[in-house]
Amino acid sequence: MSYVSFLKRNLACIKLGISTRITYPIDFFLAIVLIPICFFLVEAAFWVGLIEASGSDQLGGFPVSYYLGYFLYSILQLGSINWRFERAMIAEINSGAVNALLLRPSSFYEYHLGQLLGQKLITILTMTPVVVLIAWIWDLPFHLDRLPLVLMMGISYVILLFSLHFAVAAMAFFFDNVYSLNNSKNMIIWILTGELMPLDLLPSPLREWVIALPFSCGIYLPASYLSGRIDFNMFMNGFISLAIGGLVFGLLASFIWKRGLRHYGGTGA
């Protein structure tokens, strides 16, 4: 019975995430159409310019279309990693809005994770056709049959990343302001996921280490696999590092949260 309640509760949080995401239609439309197009155009200008300036038609052994494909598919994942989301969690702890959630028979973790997944779901569903359309117009390498596995990795990565966000947000129980800590974390993730550049351009042995970390499942592995830059085995290794990383960050988040609650003064009530 409690397991069914748990599922129902989480489903309700997912629905809440979807409904709050589409409450403001103009903002939602801009997020799923204009932002990906702008992001893609900026990346395209940069990588096309870089490869042309190098005097070669390839960089790191891949032609420009692979880079365009890589950054186009990364949009799918980026659409889900909403940075405002963790700021909202920090703000809730700072302002005491967390009080209402603490006194309901659900957890802060599942409440926010459910909403994040809901937001991801609606964003992916609506953004995928835009991405496919761009890939078709630009004639970019695209393995449609790999999309389900890529999305599965995307969802798993969101859960892992959420645990890390949650751990940092829970630091707000101890410190009045954790935004710099949060920004530092985001900067590191920006590099480690491959959002800044494909991780195979990093020098060895740093490249192997960084790819082995679970953060590579954020952008590098799914975007590379979808564009045909890496093979199946390398892609599947990502799930192993995701499982280990998920466990580590989950335990870290749980530890900081429990300690934080002991420290909490019930702000705002």
Added chain:
Amino acid sequence: MDEIVIKTNQLTRCYRTYKKETGLLASFKSLFSNKFEVKHALLPIDLKIFKGQIVGLVGSNGAGKTTLLKLLSGLIFPTEGEASVLGYTPWERPNAFLRQISLLLGQKNQLWWDIPAKDSFQLLITIYDLNKTETLKRVDNLADRLDCRHLLNVPLRRLSLGERMKMELIGSLLHSPKILFLDEPTIGLDVVAQTNIRQFILEELKGTDVTIILTSHYMDDIALLADRLLLMSHGAIAYDGTVDHFMSLTPSTKRLVVDFTNPLEDEVMISSNLKISRGSLSFDRSLSSRELFDALKIITTQTPIRDLKIEEPNFEDVIRIFLEKESSLHKVRNFH
């Protein structure tokens, strides 16, 4: 015998805060060292609250009433001591406990800002695992009682403060809590909205099995609703009893309000330590029976009067006087 639903034993809470001096230099200094101090928000408290009681927690700002409320609802951990609420240790917050309590914060939204209240209620139905049909019927009933059924489908952010508070009240009652913690439920509301909320609690909850712990700065809330008054001062309970008994404890004073037709030509001596200055147009003072008698005798015979009123002391005045006395006693105790 009355059933005890809340019991505390030496429940204590301290906060560690840091002090920063003013100025830019002090800001730089604070980068390397901070002065911390421990504030005793709640001194050891032993308390028993019975099923169905409405307990009014009253005190000036920083008296410890909200800290006590937060401890009993399980929002914060104590520094020392124990508490049992419905048989549970509140700060462990097991779901079985959370299903039986509700906390309404007058200064915070607990429903979702961007969606209509009815959507929020649907979510609460799932969170509390309630029967959907019955609970939605209950929502309609409560909304009818609060005259806000027409607002159920309006996003919360579009509602006025009073309308939002009605929705919050419905949300806090959806799962039929056994204990309801109400923290300033009428704060910021206009007189009509305050009366509506007060009347609703009175008619819907008073006399039922629901135990209510109510904090409010509006003494009308307490005077009308509370069966029991807990007056808090400097982290301790300064009075625990009924409102009527509390009123009977205070010295009998009445307020004399006099408006003179013209400014007084001479100073009027009522007693050795009470006089009305020359040029006064009015007189307004709380007086003992003896002083009142003397004042009336002298004022009515010697001066031209336009209006004269004698008022019974109200609850708010008595509380204020009591808290002022407590505060000065606290200062004296600290001084010694």
